[in-house]
Amino acid sequence: xxxxxxxxxxxxxxxxxxxxxxxxxxxxxxxxxxxxxxxxxxxxxxxxxxxxxxxxxxxxxxxxxxxxxxxxxxxxxxxxxxxxxxxxxxxxxxxxxxxxxxxxxxxxxxxxxxxxxxxxxxxxxxxxxxxxxxxxxxxxxxxxxxxxxxxxxxxxxxxxxxxxxxxxxxxxxxxxxxxxxxxxxxxxxxxxxxxxxxxxxxxxxxxxxxxxxxxxxxxxxxxxxxxxxxxxxxxxxxxxxxxxxxxxxxxxxxxxxxxxxxxxxxxxxxxxxxxxxxxxxxxxxxxxxxxxxxxxxxxxxxxxxxxxxxxxxx
Amino acid sequence: xxxxxxxxxxxxxxxxxxxxxxxxxxxxxxxxxxxxxxxxxxxxxxxxxxxxxxxxxxxxxxxxxxxxxxxxxxxxxxxxxxxxxxxxxxxxxxxxxxxxxxxxxxxxxxxxxxxxxxxxxxxxxxxxxxxxxxxxxxxxxxxxxxxxxxxxxxxxxxxxxxxxxxxxxxxxxxxxxxxxxxxxxxxxxxxxxxxxxxxxxxxxxxxxxxxxxxxxxxxxxxxxxxxxxxxxxxxxxxxxxxxxxxxxxxxxxxxxxxxxxxxxxxxxxxxxxxxxxxx
Amino acid sequence: xxxxxxxxxxxxxxxxxxxxxxxxxxxxxxxxxxxxxxxxxxxxxxxxxxxxxxxxxxxxxxxxxxxxxxxxxxxxxxxxxxxxxxxxxxxxxxxxxxxxxxxxxxxxxxxxxxxxxxxxxxxxxxxxxxxxxxxxxxxxxxxxxxxxxxxxxxxxxxxxxxxxxxxxxxxxxxxxxxxxxxxxxxxxxxxxxxxxxxxxxxxxxxxxxxxxxxxxxxxxxxxxxxxxxxxxxxxxxxxxxxxxxxxxxxxxxxxxxxxxxxxxxxxxxxxxxxxxxxxxxxxxxxxxxxxxxxxxxxxxxxxxxxxxxxxxxxxxxxxxxxxxxxxxxxxxxxx
Numbered sequence: 001x002x003x004x005x006x007x008x009x010x011x012x013x014x015x016x017x018x019x020x021x022x023x024x025x026x027x028x029x030x031x032x033x034x035x036x037x038x039x040x041x042x043x044x045x046x047x048x049x050x051x052x053x054x055x056x057x058x059x060x061x062x063x064x065x066x067x068x069x070x071x072x073x074x075x076x077x078x079x080x081x082x083x084x085x086x087x088x089x090x091x092x093x094x095x096x097x098x099x100x101x102x103x104x105x106x107x108x109x110x111x112x113x114x115x116x117x118x119x120x121x122x123x124x125x126x127x128x129x130x131x132x133x134x135x136x137x138x139x140x141x142x143x144x145x146x147x148x149x150x151x152x153x154x155x156x157x158x159x160x161x162x163x164x165x166x167x168x169x170x171x172x173x174x175x176x177x178x179x180x181x182x183x184x185x186x187x188x189x190x191x192x193x194x195x196x197x198x199x200x201x202x203x204x205x206x207x208x209x210x211x212x213x214x215x216x217x218x219x220x221x222x223x224x225x226x227x228x229x230x231x232x233x234x235x236x237x238x239x240x241x242x243x244x245x246x247x248x249x250x251x252x253x254x255x256x257x258x259x260x261x262x263x264x265x266x267x268x269x270x271x272x273x274x275x276x277x278x279x280x281x282x283x284x285x286x287x288x289x290x291x292x293x294x295x296x297x298x299x300x301x302x303x304x305x306x307x308x309x310x311x312x313x314x
Numbered sequence: 315x316x317x318x319x320x321x322x323x324x325x326x327x328x329x330x331x332x333x334x335x336x337x338x339x340x341x342x343x344x345x346x347x348x349x350x351x352x353x354x355x356x357x358x359x360x361x362x363x364x365x366x367x368x369x370x371x372x373x374x375x376x377x378x379x380x381x382x383x384x385x386x387x388x389x390x391x392x393x394x395x396x397x398x399x400x401x402x403x404x405x406x407x408x409x410x411x412x413x414x415x416x417x418x419x420x421x422x423x424x425x426x427x428x429x430x431x432x433x434x435x436x437x438x439x440x441x442x443x444x445x446x447x448x449x450x451x452x453x454x455x456x457x458x459x460x461x462x463x464x465x466x467x468x469x470x471x472x473x474x475x476x477x478x479x480x481x482x483x484x485x486x487x488x489x490x491x492x493x494x495x496x497x498x499x500x501x502x503x504x505x506x507x508x509x510x511x512x513x514x515x516x517x518x519x520x521x522x523x524x525x526x527x528x529x530x531x532x533x534x535x536x537x538x539x540x541x542x543x544x545x546x547x548x549x550x551x552x553x554x555x556x557x558x559x560x561x562x563x564x565x566x567x568x569x570x571x572x573x574x575x576x577x578x579x580x581x582x583x584x585x586x587x588x589x590x591x592x593x
Numbered sequence: 594x595x596x597x598x599x600x601x602x603x604x605x606x607x608x609x610x611x612x613x614x615x616x617x618x619x620x621x622x623x624x625x626x627x628x629x630x631x632x633x634x635x636x637x638x639x640x641x642x643x644x645x646x647x648x649x650x651x652x653x654x655x656x657x658x659x660x661x662x663x664x665x666x667x668x669x670x671x672x673x674x675x676x677x678x679x680x681x682x683x684x685x686x687x688x689x690x691x692x693x694x695x696x697x698x699x700x701x702x703x704x705x706x707x708x709x710x711x712x713x714x715x716x717x718x719x720x721x722x723x724x725x726x727x728x729x730x731x732x733x734x735x736x737x738x739x740x741x742x743x744x745x746x747x748x749x750x751x752x753x754x755x756x757x758x759x760x761x762x763x764x765x766x767x768x769x770x771x772x773x774x775x776x777x778x779x780x781x782x783x784x785x786x787x788x789x790x791x792x793x794x795x796x797x798x799x800x801x802x803x804x805x806x807x808x809x810x811x812x813x814x815x816x817x818x819x820x821x822x823x824x825x826x827x828x829x830x831x832x833x834x835x836x837x838x839x840x841x842x843x844x845x846x847x848x849x850x851x852x853x854x855x856x857x858x859x860x861x862x863x864x865x866x867x868x869x870x871x872x873x874x875x876x877x878x879x880x881x882x883x884x885x886x887x888x889x890x891x892x893x894x895x896x897x898x899x900x901x902x903x904x905x906x907x908x909x910x911x912x913x914x915x916x917x918x919x920x921x922x923x924x925x926x927x928x
Contacts, residue, residue: 043780044751182641182807183851187861194862209781216853216861239855253785255810257837257854263814265786269750480695483656484706484761489683489713502700 004071005203006032006055006093006171011068011078013047013054015273016061022273024050024063026227029300032171032203037194039218039235040207041250045270046224048207049098052175055205056095057085072171091121094164096157096193098176103160104148110159111144117163125166136199137162138192154185158192165196172197173205178213190217211254215239220306223247226271226281229300233307243309245286280311288313325580331573335385335566342382350376351383351537362558369558372549375537381562384537387450389570391523391538394454396516399461403515404508406466408496411473421466428463434525436460441531448533453526457519464518465511472507476500506585510578517574524567539563596668598629598801599653599686599769603921604662606648621645621652622825623662625921628653629685629769629801634928635792637804637812637833639848640822646805649822650773653803654688684714687762691774693754697746703757704742707731710764730760734790752783759790763798770794773805788815809848813837818904818927821845824879827898831905831926841907843884878910886911904928 013025025047032038042048053059055070057077070077072092077085089095097103105113111130118125127144134143137158148156157177164172174193178186190213197204206218214221214235221238223231223246231244242248249266268285271277277284283293292312300308319326350356353373362369368377410421440456441448448456476482477500485499501508526532527540528547542563546552551559606620624645628636640646651657652664655671663670666682674682690696697706707727710716717723728738734756741749741757749757755775762770772791776784792815794800806812812819812833819836821829821844829842840846853861873882878891890910898906898918906918906926918925 043782183809183853184641184847187851187853191862210853211781212853212855215855250782251855253782254855255785255808255814256856257810257813257849257852258856260814263785263789263792265784265789266782267786269752270780479698480690480692481698481706484688484690484696484758485698485709486656487654487683487688488706488710488761489680490709499698503698 003034004031005034005036005073006205007069007071008032008051008055009069009071011051011054011070012066013050013059013063014066015063017274019274023227023276024273025054027068028224028227028229029068030222030229030232032205034170034203035197035201036220037197037204037206037218039214039221040205040224041209041211041214041221042224043209043270045226045273047227048224049175051224052095052173052205052207055173056089056093058095087121090117090164090169091167092169093171093173094167094169096160096164096172096174096177099180104156106148109145109147110151110156114144114159114163114166118166121167123167133162133166134159136165137196138188152185153181154189157181157189161189161192161196165200165202168200169202170200171203171205172200173207175207176209177206179208179210186213211251223250226276227273228281228310229308230282230311231307231309232300233309234305237305237307243303243307243314244282244311245288246282322580322583324576324583328573328576328578328580331569331576335569335573339382339385342378346376346379346382348379348383350379359556368562369556371542371545371559372551372556373545377542377559377562380537380542381539381566384539384542384563385566385570387536388520388523388539391450391454391457392516392520394451395457395461395519395523396512398454398458399515399519400465400508400512402458402462403465403511404469406462407469407473408500410466411470412477412492412496412500422470425463425466428460429467433460433522437522437526438529438531441526448531450533450536450538453523453533454519456526457522460522461515461519465515468511469504469508472504473500476503506581510581510585513574513578513581517571517578520570520574539567596665597627597924598667600627600665600668601625601649601653602663602665604649604652604659604664606645606652606657607660619825620648621659623920624649624825624827625662625923626820627924628771628803630924632928633795633799633801634817635795635802635804635815636818636820636927637806637816638820638822639806639809639812641807643824644822645825646807646822647773648825650688650771650803650805653771654686655682680714684765685768687765687767687770689755689758689762689770689772689775691777693751693758693778694746696758697754699746702743702745703749703754706757707742707761707764710761714765716764726764727760730763731757733763734759735786736760752779752787755779755787756790759787759794763794767800769801769803771803771805774807775804776811777806777808784811791815809837810852810854820923820927821848826879827908827920827923828880829905829907830898830923831902832928835902835905839905841901841905841912842880842909843886843911844880845907847883898923900926 009029011025011028015022015024028051040048040051054065059065065078068078072088077088080088104110114130114133115125130144131141139155139158178189181189208214218235221233221235222229223244225246231247238247242251253265266285271281279295279297280293283289298310298312300310302308303314353375356370356374356376358370358372358374360366360370366376366378368381370376406421410418437456437460440459444452482495482499485495524540527538528543530544532538532541546560601624603623603625605622608618608620609616638646638649652659658672665671666674669678671682697703708723711723711726717726731738731741736753736756741753746754776787779787788811791802795802804812804816816833818831819833820827821836821842823844829836829845836845837849840849868883868885870882876882876892877895881887881891888910896908896910898908898920899912899915900906900918901912901915904926
């Protein structure tokens with residue numbers, strides 16, 4: 001499909017383990033449309049963070065990309081050479097990493113770190129331009145001269161956003177950008193992210209585990225479980241009527257601020273990648289599981305209204 | 315174990331080199347008469363031959379026998395000093411790092427002062443003050459007197475880190491007292507680190523003892539590696555062209571240090587999982 | 594009247610500020626709270642990092658000593674408890690920590706963390722009895738002993754490890770459990786299960802729980818009372834329903850409005866820009882530099898707790914017309 005900002009086709013990422021090959025991302029396909037906000041939600045072992053790294057071609061041994069295409073516009077990132085992928089990073093597609101506290105160099109002023117990133121791509125930049133960039137992410141004047149330890153968590157994360165947007169990429173991947181921040185700061189950082197996206201007309205891939213945050217931020221949502229994509233739908237649709245049992249139970253397990261519920265978790269445990277159940281990976285915990293689920297692995301099917309679900313009974 | 319050695323080449327090389335040494339000593343013990351390591355046992359200044367594989371020195375020692383007898387002595391000094399140093403260091407490190415406060419300041423202060431003073435100087439002074447020559451064991455004690463300084467400092471840093479771990483707090487809540495926490499919760503996790511520190515300390519102790527011996531401050535009768543080198547110096551063996559006299563001890567010293575070095579690097583990798591290159 | 598089981602009596606904790614001039618940080622300021630008095634309940638202490646909630650937990654557990662005030666167990670200063678009383682304190686007051694990995698010693702199997710308290714507190718007279726006790730505790734939290742015992746910590750999932758810690762806390766049949774962010778590092782779908790089992794500890798076993806968290810939503814779902822902390826002091830306290838449905842303090846209102854929910858009708862993202870007036874950071878009211886409703890008095894007088902309702906108090910001058918509530922009487926508004 002042309003015109004997509006980012007298209008993932010059948011991506012496979014595996015890790016070598018003494019006990020066998022672990023499929024951290026198993027045949028995942030989805031499309032990120034231009035100017036769209038797409039969320040990828042999942043829990044431990046779902047593979048969502050591995051996806052982010054794989055798209056940026058930052059997977060290190062013993063992990064490797066086994067197959068599939070990562071199409072950024074017309075370029076296939078999966079097949080690019082070392083030099084070419086370095087040029088594509090930051091200029092074409094940028095990553096705002098998890099844990100902003102650790103992403104910044106503690107002995108360099110933050111303004112210098114932004115300039116560093118740009119210089120690496122052959123773009124020289126003036127102090128005024130750096131200040132303008134800081135202002136664009138809502139940081140007060142003079143921030144560029146500060147060291148990371150002089151900034152709060154939210155401010156550091158915004159510096160990371162500034163680095164991510166300095167070369168005006170078409171796609172921004174934000175991997176749990178606010179997990180270390182409190183709710184008040186989280187809202188502000190997400191607001192900044194939204195503003196910045198408007199400004200650049202870029203597409204955002206937001207990766208996280210907080211459904212509430214997804215519900216308030218993204219246009220479309222993908223749900224991952226055990227390395228597989230189990231549902232994709234517009235956010236309003238997925239919240240109104242989740243098709244996959246995992247999505248349904250995940251939404252039901254969230255604490256509401258409106259009414260007191262009996263607290264309902266999902267029984268059982270997420271499967272270990274080296275010990276995946278046969279057929280549908282979710283069947284041991286699924287209240288709707290039948291025999292077919294233990295033998296036949298469900299593939300994502302289009303169910304109309306832009307909904308895809310990988311379940312035999314959706 | 316063998317599988318791990320394949321993934322940790324440094325450790326494998328280190329063990330291999332030290333194994334060569336052990337084999338040399340063991341085989342040597344069977345093949346020679348230790349009496350030949352004493353002066354005036356064999357004709358002097360013979361080149362290496364079938365009868366005398368390492369040649370003989372000016373005082374009539376069979377150098378092969380000398381090496382076979384002397385190497386274990388040198389190693390013994392190193393081990394005794396190293397083990398003593400690390401034991402004392404560990405005790406002081408835990409007392410200082412776990413209990414903090416005044417006792418920490420005192421121990422740290424002494425260690426810091428001790429570390430800044432040139433060690434060899436102190437060792438020389440001690441060695442010179444001992445009347446009537448040193449025995450091998452006394453040599454070990456002399457070196458041990460300073461061997462605890464570095465271990466105290468480095469192990470203390472580890473204790474400071476471990477002390478903040480969640481499981482230490484849980485142990486406190488489970489009713490364990492200080493010494494119990496130190497023995498049962500902290501030391502097991504430090505064993506790889508202590509092992510690496512021990513190998514380091516042994517290396518340093520051997521070096522210090524050789525240093526003292528080359529200056530003539532060691533046990534004069536024993537054919538340790540350092541004393542052999544002292545006699546090499548004393549008799550100007552290099553200028554006189556008696557190459558076999560200094561080649562053997564230096565080769566063995568090299569073997570010892572390379573072996574210990576590679577073992578340290580290998581143990582470092584066990585002690586610090588982040589250095590591991592494979593899963 | 595009997596002394597409350599565990600009590601923070603005007604405790605404060607200050608770091609730094611010594612002779613060498615390290616910056617003085619107030620981690621907790623003149624805080625009083627009784628736990629385990631009256632009917633067993635779940636009280637949540639909600640705040641962001643730096644609010645003092647973790648410091649409070651560590652003080653109550655005796656892992657840190659206060660720089661002012663006293664922590665008391667059955668009326669006695671915990672730093673002065675004698676052998677038997679100390680044992681009783683450690684039996685009655687147990688904890689669950691945030692990091693389900695760091696609390697296990699990687700050298701031992703997970704059994705170690707369960708057998709140690711049994712041994713130290715002499716809960717069983719034989720190996721078989723100890724084993725039975727441990728298996729019962731594991732089953733109480735929904736774990737199968739055969740899946741847990743004999744394993745190393747890295748072989749269990751985060752949720753299993755955390756539940757094992759809850760089982761450990763139960764072994765001593767405590768009267769109070771202090772849970773410091775027990776589910777922050779656990780998957781969302783498992784949080785509800787673990788919190789549910791904590792609630793059952795209160796309802797079925799009569800254990801009072803102090804639930805320390807930054808998550809107001811779970812705090813409301815699981816607790817009877819909520820205390821909101823901001824910069825080392827309590828800004829609002831009372832029945833959970835009142836605090837969440839009718840928040841009185843501007844900070845609590847900000848918190849409630851900032852939580853992104855799945856079903857929310859207003860535009861969560863359309864937030865007003867962050868109000869930060871650094872020059873007002875040292876005003877008498879700690880929230881003045883971020884508050885929309887500041888008045889002159891907020892800069893000069895520290896707002897006391899005002900009793901807004903029978904089970905609701907807030908420390909804000911906006912409610913100054915209500916009667917004052919002394920800090921030591923915080924428990925009056927808790928159920």
